[in-house]
Amino acid sequence: MTFLGMPTAPRGVGQLRQEAPFPVAAARALDDSQLRRNLGHATSTIRAKRAAAVAEVPDWQELRAAGAAIKDEVLAHLDRYLLQLEEQVTARGGTVHWAGDANEANRIVTGLIRATGQRHVVKVKSMATQEIGLNEALAAAGIEATETDLAELIVQLGHDRPSHILVPAIHRNRNQIRDIFLREMPDAPAQLSDEPAALTAAARAHLRRKFLTAQVAISGANFAIAETGTLAVVESEGNGRMCLTLPRTLITVMGIEKILPAWRDLEVFLQLLPRSSTAERMNPYTSMWAGAVEGQDFHLVLLDNGRTATLADPRGRAALRCIRCSACLNVCPVYERTGGHAYGSVYPGPIGAVLSPQLTGVADNPDLPFASTLCGACFDVCPVAIDIPSMLVHLRSRVVDDKLAHHRGPTPEAAAMRGLAWTMSDPHRWTWALRAGRAGRLLGRRYDRIRHLPGPLAAWTSSRDLPRPPRQTFRDWWKAERSQ
Amino acid sequence: MSSREEMLARIHAATADITGLPDVPRRYQPAGRGPGSADEALVSLFEERASDYQATVRRCAEAEVAQVIADAVAARGAGRIGVPRGFPALWSALLPGPVFDDPPLDVAALDALDGVVTTCAVAIAETGTIVLDTGPGQGSRAFTLVPDYHLAVVRTGQIVAAVPDAVAALNPVRPLTWISGPSATSDIELSRVEGVHGPRTLDIVIVAD
Numbered sequence: 001m002t003f004l005g006m007p008t009a010p011r012g013v014g015q016l017r018q019e020a021p022f023p024v025a026a027a028r029a030l031d032d033s034q035l036r037r038n039l040g041h042a043t044s045t046i047r048a049k050r051a052a053a054v055a056e057v058p059d060w061q062e063l064r065a066a067g068a069a070i071k072d073e074v075l076a077h078l079d080r081y082l083l084q085l086e087e088q089v090t091a092r093g094g095t096v097h098w099a100g101d102a103n104e105a106n107r108i109v110t111g112l113i114r115a116t117g118q119r120h121v122v123k124v125k126s127m128a129t130q131e132i133g134l135n136e137a138l139a140a141a142g143i144e145a146t147e148t149d150l151a152e153l154i155v156q157l158g159h160d161r162p163s164h165i166l167v168p169a170i171h172r173n174r175n176q177i178r179d180i181f182l183r184e185m186p187d188a189p190a191q192l193s194d195e196p197a198a199l200t201a202a203a204r205a206h207l208r209r210k211f212l213t214a215q216v217a218i219s220g221a222n223f224a225i226a227e228t229g230t231l232a233v234v235e236s237e238g239n240g241r242m243c244l245t246l247p248r249t250l251i252t253v254m255g256i257e258k259i260l261p262a263w264r265d266l267e268v269f270l271q272l273l274p275r276s277s278t279a280e281r282m283n284p285y286t287s288m289w290a291g292a293v294e295g296q297d298f299h300l301v302l303l304d305n306g307r308t309a310t311l312a313d314p315r316g317r318a319a320l321r322c323i324r325c326s327a328c329l330n331v332c333p334v335y336e337r338t339g340g341h342a343y344g345s346v347y348p349g350p351i352g353a354v355l356s357p358q359l360t361g362v363a364d365n366p367d368l369p370f371a372s373t374l375c376g377a378c379f380d381v382c383p384v385a386i387d388i389p390s391m392l393v394h395l396r397s398r399v400v401d402d403k404l405a406h407h408r409g410p411t412p413e414a415a416a417m418r419g420l421a422w423t424m425s426d427p428h429r430w431t432w433a434l435r436a437g438r439a440g441r442l443l444g445r446r447y448d449r450i451r452h453l454p455g456p457l458a459a460w461t462s463s464r465d466l467p468r469p470p471r472q473t474f475r476d477w478w479k480a481e482r483s484q
Numbered sequence: 485m486s487s488r489e490e491m492l493a494r495i496h497a498a499t500a501d502i503t504g505l506p507d508v509p510r511r512y513q514p515a516g517r518g519p520g521s522a523d524e525a526l527v528s529l530f531e532e533r534a535s536d537y538q539a540t541v542r543r544c545a546e547a548e549v550a551q552v553i554a555d556a557v558a559a560r561g562a563g564r565i566g567v568p569r570g571f572p573a574l575w576s577a578l579l580p581g582p583v584f585d586d587p588p589l590d591v592a593a594l595d596a597l598d599g600v601v602t603t604c605a606v607a608i609a610e611t612g613t614i615v616l617d618t619g620p621g622q623g624s625r626a627f628t629l630v631p632d633y634h635l636a637v638v639r640t641g642q643i644v645a646a647v648p649d650a651v652a653a654l655n656p657v658r659p660l661t662w663i664s665g666p667s668a669t670s671d672i673e674l675s676r677v678e679g680v681h682g683p684r685t686l687d688i689v690i691v692a693d
Contacts, residue, residue, distance in 0.1 A: 006494055038673070045674050062512035069508040076502045079495040092657065098488040150680065151671035167671055174672055196672040200680055207681065212591050212630070228656040238629065238667035238682025245625040246591060256491070263656040267515065267648035270662075278670065281533065282611035282647075285682060286662035287625070293659045294624055304491050312498035 007101065008361040009306035014102040014133035015161070016306075016360050018344030022367035023463075025342040026334075035171050039339050042170045043330045049279035050327060050381070057275065066268045068385040071321035074259050075311060081226040081259045082302060088229025092291020094298040099253075101305045102132035109134060109218065109251055110141045112299055116249050118143075118216045122207075124233060124243045125149035126220025127165060127324055128253045128303055130346040131359075134218070145218065146210055148239035150203050157184035163340030163348065165326040166277050171339050174199065207239070217243035221254040222323070223269060224300075227262045230290045231300070234273060234283050244287045245294075253301045256308075257320040269323065272383035276325035306359030315394045319354045321384040326351075328378035328388065334371055343368060350378035354391045362399045363406070369395035412456060434473040444468030515648035526609045527690060530643045533612030537665020538678050539686040549691055553601060553635060554578035556687045562598035562633050570620025575637065576601060585623050591630060599633025599683070605660075606653045607638045610646040612665070614638060614688065617658040625659055634683040636663075641693040 009016050018025070029035060054060050074081055086096040099105035113121060121138070123129065123145050135145045135156075147156040151169040155162050158180045162168030169177070174194040181188045181202055188202050219240065223232040231252060233240045244250060260269065274283045292298040311317045329335045329349030340348035345356035345365065353372055357365035369392050378388040403411050410418065423433045444450045450466035452458060460466070472480075485493070531541045544552045553575060557565055567576045568585045576582050583589070583597060603621035604614040614636050616622045628634050644650050654660060667682030678684065 006498065042674050059512040062509070065509050066512055069506070073505060073508060076499055076505050078499065079492045082492070082495070098486070098491055100487040100490055104487060148681075149671070150669045154671070167674065169671060170674075177672055196675045197677050199672055200669055200677040204680055211681065212595060225656060230656045236667065237669045237671075237680035239680070241625065241629050241661065242681050245629055256495075264651060267651040268512065270647050270651070280664070281536075282608070282613045282662070282664040284537070284664050284666065284668050286660075288656070288660040288662075290657040294618075302491070304487075304494070308491065308494035308498050311495065314501055317498075 006309035006312045007306070008309045008364075009131075009359045010101050010103060011360075011364070013106070013137070014131050014305075016131060016345045016347070016356050017364050018367060020344070022342060022344075022371045025344065026338040026371070029338045029342045034173065035339055036337065038171055038173050039336055042164075042167065043336045046279060046330045050276065050330065053275040053279040053281065056281070057271065063268055063271055064383055064385050067272050067323075067383055068318075068321060070260060070265050070268060071257075071384055072318070073261060075257065075317055075320055078256060078259070078311065081261060082256060084226040085224055085229060085259060086302075088226070089291050089298075089300050092229050092293075094229070094291040094300055097299060097301045099301050099303050099305070102303075105132050105253060105301055105303050105305070106134055106137035108301055109253065110137060110143065112249070112251055113138070113143055113216055114141070116216050118249075120144045120146070120210075120214070121216040121218055122146050122148050122210055122214040122243050122247065123152075124217065124219040124235070124240045125152045125168075126218070126253060127346060128220045128255050129218060130162065132253070132303065132305060134253070146207070148207055148211070148243060149235075150200060150237060150239075153203055153207070154180060157181070161341060162346060164329060165324050165347065165349075165351075166329075171341070207242075211239075211242040211246060214243070214247045216249045216251070217247040218251045218253065219243055221252050221258055222273065223266065224254060224259050225261075225263050225266070226259050228290055230263065230288050232266070232286060232288045234270075234286045236278065236284045238285055241285055241287055244289070247296075249297045249299070251299045251301065253303055255303050255305075257311075257322075273323055273325055276323075276327040276381070276383040306361075309361070310355070310358040313358065313398075316354065316358050316391055316398075318386050319351070319358060319391060321386055322351050322355065323384060325383055327381040327383065331377040331381050333373060333375060333377070338371075343371065350388045350392075351386070354386075354388055354395060357395055357399075362395060362402050366399045366403070369399055431473075431475055434475065437469050438471070438473070440466075440469045441471070513646065513648065515646075515652040526643050526645060527640050530607055530609040530612060530638075531690060533609065534614075534665070534688050535612070537612055537668075537686075539612070539665050539688050541688045541690065543690045543692070545692050549575045549637065549689065550578040552689055553637070554580070556635055556689065557599065557601075560599065560633055560685060560687070564596070564598045566594065566597045566600035566623070566627060566631060568600070568602055568621055568623030568627055570622070571601060571603060572621070585627055588624060589627070591626060594626060594630035597631040599635065599685075600627055600631050601635045601637070602628055604636050604638055604642065606650050607643045608645075608647060608650045609643055613650070614663050615650060615654060616661045616663065617655060619658070625661055628661065628663075629682055632683055633685045633687075634663075635687040635689065637689045637691055639691050639693050643690075
């Protein structure tokens, strides 16, 4: 199935695409023992904490069902809710901008900053602005953007890429972070220790002046209430409050799926999100504002960038329910070992494996739907009940269909499957093929299993052994038994 | 066609197949399930949950508030304390160095304070959260953000049971700040550090109604 007329996220901008095939990138990550240690520690810690935070809530499954249904309602009538949000934000003094893709969003934000005459902005951690590569676009326009979330700052100063939705520097340990600070932070104390408290204090001192003098801030949004025009940002460190409150101009870039219909719906999501993401009863700070408040200029940029293409697939659209809690990353046996960078996109892990290929079109992220064991742990923990395993299977078929549509003649896979179908559809052919398979015994002579298949079949044995075929096929054995 | 029209048209086309969505099942605990206001169990739960976040919680009677606030501030070694408009004069009477936020202090002046005292709009027992809505006695959003120390006074009658009760009690078009303990980060090896950019210390005084 293709979705004509639905543009996906454009190439050449932002961070949604694999640079290397997943197996290659994953193998590279697995070679890094430091990374595996950091990830193993972090994911197991947060898994246990989340389980405890969720177990405390007797009506968790009911909240989850409501969360899923509210998001489905939003997606079904997204046009209506967006117009309502626009009306409410505008009525309260804000300005709403519509961005069809990453390039347009970057253009809009750059233009808004230029209009203020500022060359420096502070940023709250935001997946949407990473997705569209806003910092790079601003740098190209001569505007310096400072990430203010501690982990994002570590990533930015380390000239690195985030590897987790919630804790983007999860791949770094304290020693590595101290080294980055000493190298990149001119005001870091020379005797800086690697204690997390000392590193945090250094970041506080480094960012404080920027906060108090910044004139423009850029944020994302966790929720936007169509009914009232209220936006919400959920955070822990207070950098969000600093950015949302102190600068004169606030620009919020938000994916169009972040909407909730009514104010009341927050009663569901403010329970689901903190416990799923940081495993807390409530995160330290949540800021909410409707339109331009306390004398600020407020701009809201509504971002599509492949979301309508995702919405067009009835079996894939539920990925847009995602509230970016990252619980699915922490339980995923694949993510736990490879980390986020192997996925190429800012959305790693199970949700990334279903979201990134839909935002870009499956042709641009063809490996990601296969980067899973389909164990289903992600579905169990998802606070909005996204059936990620079924969606992965569906996207696998889309990848195959897409390859067929763009391949001249049948693909090797398709040819093999067609040959198999021909063989299996006739009992004589099948019996003959099974007997012929015994020739494979020769290949397994040495180790009593086949380690390398010849020719195009070698791909199958590149990462697994094949059992050595038995001397006698089952059919021959059956015949021999019966004749006795 | 503008991007706005284009996006709306795409959404319209993308959702054309969706019909007859069931109503949202709200079988979770709704607002109003908890005990009545000022219920002792609720107050104790709030006290326990707020303390879990390393906020220091004190309880007192109305007549003792000024003394409890003065003692708490002294224990933090804080001298210059910002007092917002609408904060009860009786409560700030014993502060050694009150700085009144009237006219509102600018960021530099806030940065020079040791801390602030405020009231709040509502408090949530289950999560140990206080919510400010910039109403009387609460100051602007910056007022409770820039100084390093925040003392919030909560009346027992303001404590609600759970998140749905707070959502029902709040006005969605006011600027809201939900605060659960002092600022914190777990960004380095997931080990929790209290005190990042927001106030590094949060004290809560619960006043019996």
